[in-house]
Amino acid sequence: MARVTDTETEGALLPEPAPGEIQLVAVLSALADPIRLRIVRELADAAGPLSCTALELPVSKSTCTHHFRVLRESGVIRQQRVGTARMSSLRTAELGERFPGLLASVLSAAADGASG
């Protein structure tokens, strides 16, 4: 992980919906994609925030960036600038409060290999 050196933009969060503005349709739509489900699963299993490139997905970097943006704009993940990278993490607690049980049931279902 890159070291944080600049206080201006370093550590800044990219735009995201406030917890109360997270919409169910947007979250379901964001999760309704095999690559994005895989990203969410890997973030759920990770010890800390991950960058796009850390996930070794079978897509181009720009496609990866796109999928992370869809997840962030729906409220599923949070992205923070760290050096030249965008470090991403699941908004597990906020999602759990907004839509109790939803993320957990999706992660459980995806882990069962039914994410087709």
Place this chain on the structure above:
Amino acid sequence: MARVTDTETEGALLPEPAPGEIQLVAVLSALADPIRLRIVRELADAAGPLSCTALELPVSKSTCTHHFRVLRESGVIRQQRVGTARMSSLRTAELGERFPGLLASVLSAAADGASG
């Protein structure tokens, strides 16, 4: 819609995935729409199977038929021919076994008015 006059097709189920073939991405995608979420909520609250027209949705009949088809083909609902109608019901038990907690959490979230 064509009139059903043949006893062969009365009561017949329209094509649907077997429980073990229901895919998470397809279910999430089917649910990621305000009209389809409303259909699913109304079916969940209904005492029995409902026809498209019984729901009084703010869409044309052909659009309604389309939404029901997406829900059926993903495995969320079952449709049965009864006379000239297609009676629809949620596959609650099969979904609950395939993806524990998913439908319940979506219905609960949708009921909170966050499905916008």
